[in-house]
Amino acid sequence: MKMPEEQTSLANHIDVSTDKAQLDEIAKKLLKHKIILAFILKECVEEFKDYDIATIENKCITGEILLNQVPVDQDVENVDADSTIVSADTEDTSHNEGLVRFDIVFDAFVPKTGELIGVIINLEIQAKLDPDNPLVCRAIYYLARLISRQKGPIFTKSDYGKIRKVYSIWICPNPGEKNRNSMAEYGFTQRKVFGNVNEPRKNYDKMTGLIINLSKEETDGQPDIIRFLSTLLSTTESVERRKEILENEYHIPMTREIKEDIQEMGSFGMAVQKYGEEIGQQIGLAKAVTSIMRKNNSTCEEAMEYLDIDIDSRPIIAATVKKLLEEQKAG
Numbered sequence: 001m002k003m004p005e006e007q008t009s010l011a012n013h014i015d016v017s018t019d020k021a022q023l024d025e026i027a028k029k030l031l032k033h034k035i036i037l038a039f040i041l042k043e044c045v046e047e048f049k050d051y052d053i054a055t056i057e058n059k060c061i062t063g064e065i066l067l068n069q070v071p072v073d074q075d076v077e078n079v080d081a082d083s084t085i086v087s088a089d090t091e092d093t094s095h096n097e098g099l100v101r102f103d104i105v106f107d108a109f110v111p112k113t114g115e116l117i118g119v120i121i122n123l124e125i126q127a128k129l130d131p132d133n134p135l136v137c138r139a140i141y142y143l144a145r146l147i148s149r150q151k152g153p154i155f156t157k158s159d160y161g162k163i164r165k166v167y168s169i170w171i172c173p174n175p176g177e178k179n180r181n182s183m184a185e186y187g188f189t190q191r192k193v194f195g196n197v198n199e200p201r202k203n204y205d206k207m208t209g210l211i212i213n214l215s216k217e218e219t220d221g222q223p224d225i226i227r228f229l230s231t232l233l234s235t236t237e238s239v240e241r242r243k244e245i246l247e248n249e250y251h252i253p254m255t256r257e258i259k260e261d262i263q264e265m266g267s268f269g270m271a272v273q274k275y276g277e278e279i280g281q282q283i284g285l286a287k288a289v290t291s292i293m294r295k296n297n298s299t300c301e302e303a304m305e306y307l308d309i310d311i312d313s314r315p316i317i318a319a320t321v322k323k324l325l326e327e328q329k330a331g
Helices: 010-031 034-044 053-060 135-148 224-232 239-248 256-267 269-296 300-306 311-330
Strands: 061-067 104-110 115-123 166-172 182-187 207-213
Touching: 010 034, 010 115, 010 256, 034 053, 034 061, 034 104, 034 115, 034 166, 034 224, 053 061, 053 104, 115 135, 135 166, 135 182, 135 207, 207 224, 224 239, 239 256, 269 300, 269 311, 300 311
Parallel strands: 115 166, 166 207
Antiparallel strands: 061 104, 104 115, 182 207
16 A cells, blocks of 8 residues: 655645645734734733733734744843843754744733733644644643743842743644644642642742634634634634635724735635644554554564555554554543
8 A cells, every 4th residue: 555646745745845835824824913912912911801802912012023033942132121031132942943933922911910911922834733742731831831931031049029920822723633723721739738828829820821723613602712713823714714714803903904815815715724734644554554553463564564564654654553552542
């Protein structure tokens, strides 16, 4: 059994990755519009639920909205002391992961309290999340980095009371079946173990992570933010239908820039479909291999030989088999 030529060609595999990267960049450009960020803040961030979209857009989102500019692992010096995100011009490079940067980072001002909140929005376009790299763990790490980067620009020495709250919001347009159409929030809470403890919430409520898993279908009780983002980032719904929903139901004005970004997003629908088909075929072949392994008590290599899987495809199928077996063992 052989995978189609486009699946076994290294050049075409690179094209899929390129398409996915382009789609990712287009989606982030769309999310970066202030009115889109304002809607996300109102629906996802507790401090902004009582404000209307126009107020959040024009009075609360302050300073520059940075796209792919702030390195995750770089400690910074000589930066803007008024910014929670403490951006840097330098880049951080890991030997294994290359350049690692936050997708979208910006400050948001809360009129009621006068505090600045740092917000990260990351887009996760993988069709299947990596069990060895849980998204919630990445969110926690990103939050910790935004907290630790405040030392120097925001507070010095032991002035930890000046730490500003940060949010990490992860948007997953193509989650696995189990997580589709869901939203979860993670943060610090106080659990009284013994005695009378009355620590003000503001002292420990310093970081919140949200993971929003989108859906292609509307369901009863579905939060507005899921339908809004599912419509905005859809690669299957027609461009005209998406513009109609966004403008009429969510009152997003169709400016020239937003129209162009929506149009561009729609043009890359085939990239996601192609990527999903490739992942789906890899998983299908891997499941067939594991079945043969159990039935014949054979090794992975023997099972792939039995199924006549193309030589060039075997490394990626073997890696997928390993993941499947680990997931089955853990489950």
